[in-house]
Amino acid sequence: MDTKWTIAVDAMGGDNAPKSVIEGLNIVYNVLIENNISLLLFGDYKVLAPYLLKYPNINNISTVVQCDEVVQGDDKPSKIIRRGRNTSMWKAIEAVRNKEADAVISGGNTGCLMGLAKILISMIGGIKRPAITTFIPTKSGGSAMLDLGANTECDENNILDFAIMGSVYVKTLLEKENSTVGILNIGTEAGKGLEYLTKAENIFANLSEKLPFKYNGFIEGNDILEGKVDVIVTDGFSGNIALKSIEGTARFIKTSLKNIFKSSLLSMLGYILLYKSFKKLKTKIDPSKYNGAVLLGLNGIVVKSHGGADAIGFSNAVTYTIKLLTNNFIPEIGRITNLIK
């Protein structure tokens, strides 16, 4: 095979790894082949071997890089940064740094993945800070929100960078050309909230003709799921709190509904009648549909698959990665940033 791109895969990362990883790769095998993509699998060969035997297709396009250690779910980034050189996660990221791979996917510890990636991989020229993004299911399909926790504090220039990267992200993954951007704030009137957000609005106004997106103003927490904009930009502190508040509320309601269904025979019967519809709703707001948080701004694609993802969830993260690669996502961010700045 004439390799065009190489994806480094942390085969040991995630609750169901390496099973979900290898099976997930196998689900999208045809797409990998069509796009001339090779794999570097980082992990313990003894653990991976049974799965590679089971999926010879994947074995054929893969090179296993033996790693004796695995980052654990409760490992602190500071520890891994000091002593994690032999972990599958470190070595997978290092492959991107060393240009042996174009992208890295891991379902392992988020903090460690983001921390290591920020340290090991250089930034795209013109972008000052990396940002974590993901798609959030909304009324109109899905919106990208960033930053979700890479930066606790931001300034107006970071907000501009996030808006540029978010709009290129949406263009690449959703094939949406004229995306809309909103800034998360605590009111929609001009001048509301933190001062640097108003400064960011002014930058957007001054650059408006050069921008690859349409700026739609401030949006509030209760607008996030309304799908009013394609890209929601925010500092990593507020973004993280908003995302987790949404997740917590969904979980709270889900648990409350479950208790209701179990509360009486009549309720159980009602639940059975509604079962199909509930399943549809679950699919609509299923996080695995949008599996893949991406660390934007680095000179290499860094995709975090959900720790609890199954093979289908992991395959979605791989699909994202392939789309970002084949649409030249990173060169495009560089090109747009150069045009603007």
Add this chain to the structure above:
Amino acid sequence: MDTKWTIAVDAMGGDNAPKSVIEGLNIVYNVLIENNISLLLFGDYKVLAPYLLKYPNINNISTVVQCDEVVQGDDKPSKIIRRGRNTSMWKAIEAVRNKEADAVISGGNTGCLMGLAKILISMIGGIKRPAITTFIPTKSGGSAMLDLGANTECDENNILDFAIMGSVYVKTLLEKENSTVGILNIGTEAGKGLEYLTKAENIFANLSEKLPFKYNGFIEGNDILEGKVDVIVTDGFSGNIALKSIEGTARFIKTSLKNIFKSSLLSMLGYILLYKSFKKLKTKIDPSKYNGAVLLGLNGIVVKSHGGADAIGFSNAVTYTIKLLTNNFIPEIGRITNLIK
């Protein structure tokens, strides 16, 4: 009647005012009487008269103060602060400033109410900044969260003040003596997130024996509805975004469920069977149960009833106000603050 306390009521504030206001007061008439509470009703006498004729009980304990103007829902605080002297909201707040009333309740424009109250009413000694709080329905009943938007930026001393006020608030309204407090952050490990939050942790540790609460560490957005702590403290920017994200998610899921129920005959039948249980859930997470956001830190009780509240919702806000008055809420904050600082 031997008046012990006086509540100033903005009788014109809220979507259903003055009907919901006078009817709401009538619902808790006995409690008002038992506690020797008189009312000052601020509004247009012509508009109020029919309701006062209908509820002579309320008329007997009320004095109407004629106000020719009403703050509108879309009025900006800056405008009302400059030109709102003749509105029912301004005059009601002014009554607290002039010691003619001990508390003020309004269902009107939140931004204007908070803005006017901050300007007109002095602070409790030792408290630097006011904070908006409300109860959030959780698995374990309800938690108070503050600040929800009075301050876009905070420091570690504000966080301490919020924790003191929140714990006295919980003690007064829920009769909970040893309340627990958590700081909203983007991770639970020590040193995570914004620097001043770690400084606040250190202050809590140094003062621990003097504090009227138990500090339980950082909590994340997805923990808010878990009810892990009685009081959640945060800056007003993050608090506002968290609260609105929760509200938006609940609304999103509610709409999605409604659409499901209407999607087929079978679903409708299922919904009918589950109707009672859904109603129970709605009551559990009904905002009007906890109707009343309170602006803490001022030398007077300032209660914001939900703009859309009906008579029952408004009566809940009055019940809160009465509890805060009769339990000497404000002197208690002053006492505890003096002990600590």
